[in-house]
Amino acid sequence: MLSKPISDITPFTLLDYPGKSACIFWYAGCNMRCSYCYNPEIVLGKGRVLFSEAISFLDTRRGLLDAVVLSGGECLIHKNIQEQIKAIKKMGYLIKIDTNGSNPGILSQLLEEGLIDYVALDFKALDDKYEMITKSDLFSPFEQSLQLLLNSKVTFEVRTTCHSDLLASSDLNKMIHYLDSKGYEGNFYIQGFRNDKETLGKLSSSQAINPSELFSLPNIQFVIR
Secondary structure (H helix, E strand, O other): OOOOOEEEEEEEEOOOOOOOOEEEEEEOOOOOOOOOOOOHHHHHOOOOEOHHHHHHHHHOOOOOOOEEEEEEOOHHHOOOHHHHHHHHHHOOOEEEEEEOOOOHHHHHHHHHOOOOOEEEEEOOOOHHHHHHHHOOOOHHHHHHHHHHHHHOOOEEEEEEEEOOOOOOHHHHHHHHHHHHHHOOOEEEEEEEOOOOOOOOOOOOOOOOOOHHHOOOEOOEEEEEO
């Protein structure tokens, strides 16, 4: 999609891949326009790093890093992403994908070929608010991606960014019941809006999430980050 697909590289993190040391490739561009997105320069801007440069960076990190996190933006909109992931895997790195779930076709191929080891799936909202929040009509592809992950053996998590103007506690409780109805088991991570960062849309400060208003289920637990 871009001759320079990557906007930036975070050289080291212990937070983004559970239990692993990793770097992050921030892929430029996105097919959604979420108001609370705190990476507007990545979503709207052009890439600055050639993939060959990213590979050269990884070559210097052999034995120091366990994994590479592909984030963005939305990494799966890039037409060469499969080949790029194969190149990273050949170097011995684990692969984590951060995705909005809008490209189930690509996700399916990656899962079938065993190219990804961990997925963080962004659950923006249920169908009634999905278009309002993402400025896209992509809830059906998200559902397909969720089902693909449920049917796979790949470890994955579901997470939601919450701004009090966009999602209420009642919405989050409906979302956890939706996940339960699909057979998801595990943690449902709620990420509070960051009031200290520039965002894609002009949002007022968000009220803090009240944990007492969230009701975990036997097989799914709310976890506030």
